[in-house]
Amino acid sequence: MAQQERTTLDMKGISIEFPGVKALSDVDFQVESGRIHALIGANGAGKSTLMKVLSGAYSHYTGSIHLNGNQVTIRTPRDAKELGIDIVYQEVDTALIPYLDVAENIMLDVMVNRMKGKVFINWKHIHDSARKVLERLGIQLDTRKRVQDLTLAQKQMVLIARAIAEERRFLILDEPTAPLSHKETDELFRVVRELANHQNVGIIFISHRLPELFEICEEITIMRDGQVVTRNPIAELTTKQVVEWMLGRKMDETYVKKQTAIGEPLLTVSHLYDRKGMVRNVSLHVRAGEIVGIAGLVGAGKTELCKTIFGAHAAQSGEIKLKEKKLQNKTPHAAVKQGLALVPEERRKEGVLVDESVVSNLSAASLGAFSSAFGFVKPREERAAALKMIGDLGIKTPHENQKVALLSGGNQQKVAVGKWLLADADVYMFDEPTKGVDVGAKRDIFNLIAKLAEIGKGSIYATSELSEILAITDRIYVMYDGAVVKELLTSETTEEEILYYSTGGN
Incomplete structure (x- = not known):
C-alpha cells in the first residue's frame, strides 16, 4: 500500500x-x-x-x-x-x-x-x-x-x-x-x-x-x-x-520457585468423569505444600476438570477425597464448606461481583471469618483484611469501596484471586489466573500461591501457558481431549515435552 x-x-x-x-x-x-x-x-x-x-x-x-x-x-x-x-x-x-x-x-x-x-x-x-x-x-x-x-x-x-x-x-x-x-x-x-x-x-x-x-x-x-x-x-x-x-524498574526475567516441604496427600481424584463428556477417567492427587500443574491446549478439558472437582459441573462417576474423606461436591457451596476454592477463568462472569465494592468481593468467600456469633458482619475487620490483600496483590483502586466494574481487567482478576486467598481452604484451584494481567501482577500472584504452599496448602494451577507452569509447579498432569495423558516432574521436563503430550503425542 x-x-x-x-x-x-x-x-x-x-x-x-x-x-x-x-x-x-x-x-x-x-x-x-x-x-x-x-x-x-x-x-x-x-x-x-x-x-x-x-x-x-x-x-x-x-x-x-x-x-x-x-x-x-x-x-x-x-x-x-x-x-x-x-x-x-x-x-x-x-x-x-x-x-x-x-x-x-x-x-x-x-x-x-x-x-x-x-x-x-x-x-x-x-x-x-x-x-x-x-x-x-x-x-x-x-x-x-x-x-x-x-x-x-x-x-x-x-x-x-x-x-x-x-x-x-x-x-x-x-x-x-x-x-x-x-x-x-x-x-x-x-x-x-x-x-x-x-x-x-x-x-x-x-x-x-x-x-x-x-x-x-x-x-x-x-x-x-x-x-x-x-x-x-x-x-x-x-x-x-x-x-x-x-x-518503571529493573526486574529479573525469570521467576525462581522456592522449595517447600511436601506432605501427605490432601486431594485425591480417582477415575472422574463429568456428565458432559469433557472429563474422562481423570485420576490425580495433590499433596500438602505442593503446586500441581494441569497443562493442555485450549479445549483440553482443564477448566471442565476444575469445575467438576468444585461441583460447578456435574460428575458422572468417580471419587473425590479431601484429607481421606470422600466429598459430595454437588454444588460449589458444598465444596467451599469442605475446604476447596476455585479461581475461575472467566472473571467477569464467574469470578467477581462487578457491581459490588472491592472490599465486598474480597470478603465474599470468607464472610464467616468477619461475622459475629449472631451473623452480623464486622466491617472494621472486613476492611482491614481487604486492605491487606489490596496491598499484597497490588490491586490498583482509588479506595477499597470502588465498584469492581470500574477497575481494569487485570485488577478485576487480582480481586478474583484475592477473594479466595482470604478464604481458609485446604486446596486452591487456579484456572488461568494470570489471564489478562501484566508481568508485575503475574509475579505477585506467583508469590502468593508460593506462600500458600509454604503454610501447607495444596494448589492446582491450570493453564495453557507452558512457561508459567514450568516456573511455579512441582508436578504436572498433561491433558488432551478430556483425559490425563501424562504425569511429569516439573524439574525434569521441558516446554517441548509438555507440548508434545498436549497435542496428542504418546
Whole structure:
C-alpha cells in the first residue's frame, strides 16, 4: 500500500478523570493505517481507557483527536464508527448475541443503521454480504450457524468481521489472543496481517503476551500510570526493556520457585468423569505444600476438570477425597464448606461481583471469618483484611469501596484471586489466573500461591501457558481431549515435552 494513501491518527493531550482517580494525564498517541501498533502497559496504566476514548465509550475527556491533521469529534461509539474506528473488546461473549446466527451478528450494525423504517429485511442480501466479509478475511464459517454454537476463536472472528463490515480505517484489538490456542492465534495473526497489509487498516494491538507483540507488531507505545512513557519501533527493544518500561524498574526475567516441604496427600481424584463428556477417567492427587500443574491446549478439558472437582459441573462417576474423606461436591457451596476454592477463568462472569465494592468481593468467600456469633458482619475487620490483600496483590483502586466494574481487567482478576486467598481452604484451584494481567501482577500472584504452599496448602494451577507452569509447579498432569495423558516432574521436563503430550503425542 502506497505511503501517501495512509491515514494518520493523532490523539493529543488526552486526559480523563473518574471519581478518586486521574486515569489519563496529557496523553499523546499516534498510529498510521496499514500498520500494526502495540499498545501495552501494566494493569491500570490507562491503555484500555485511552482506547475507550478513541472508540467513543468515554465522552468526558479533554484533549483532541485528529485524522490526517484535521480535528474530529468522537464522543459516542457512533462518532468513532462513522470515522472508520472500531474496537473488539476482550470479553467476546458479552459483545455478541448468542441466539442470532453468524450473518446477523456480522451485519448487526449495518441492519441497525441502514434499515430503519423498513418493514422487510432481505435475508439473502444479509447472508451474501456476511459471506463476502468473511471471504475478505479468508475465514470459512457457515453464516447460518448460531453464535452460541461457535468456539471462542470463531466468535472472535465474527466480531472482527462485524467491525470491518463497514469501511474501517482503524481497528482496536483488546487482548484478542487471551482465550485462543496456539493454532487459533496463528489464524488470528493471519487475519490481522491481511487487514493491515492488504486492506490498509491500522491495527492497535493490546496484549500482555509480549512474545506475540514482537511477532506481529511494527511499533510499540508503552504506558505507565496514565501516561505514555515511550514509543519505538518494536525491533529496537528487547522483552526485558519492555518489561522495565512498563514497571518503571529493573526486574529479573525469570521467576525462581522456592522449595517447600511436601506432605501427605490432601486431594485425591480417582477415575472422574463429568456428565458432559469433557472429563474422562481423570485420576490425580495433590499433596500438602505442593503446586500441581494441569497443562493442555485450549479445549483440553482443564477448566471442565476444575469445575467438576468444585461441583460447578456435574460428575458422572468417580471419587473425590479431601484429607481421606470422600466429598459430595454437588454444588460449589458444598465444596467451599469442605475446604476447596476455585479461581475461575472467566472473571467477569464467574469470578467477581462487578457491581459490588472491592472490599465486598474480597470478603465474599470468607464472610464467616468477619461475622459475629449472631451473623452480623464486622466491617472494621472486613476492611482491614481487604486492605491487606489490596496491598499484597497490588490491586490498583482509588479506595477499597470502588465498584469492581470500574477497575481494569487485570485488577478485576487480582480481586478474583484475592477473594479466595482470604478464604481458609485446604486446596486452591487456579484456572488461568494470570489471564489478562501484566508481568508485575503475574509475579505477585506467583508469590502468593508460593506462600500458600509454604503454610501447607495444596494448589492446582491450570493453564495453557507452558512457561508459567514450568516456573511455579512441582508436578504436572498433561491433558488432551478430556483425559490425563501424562504425569511429569516439573524439574525434569521441558516446554517441548509438555507440548508434545498436549497435542496428542504418546
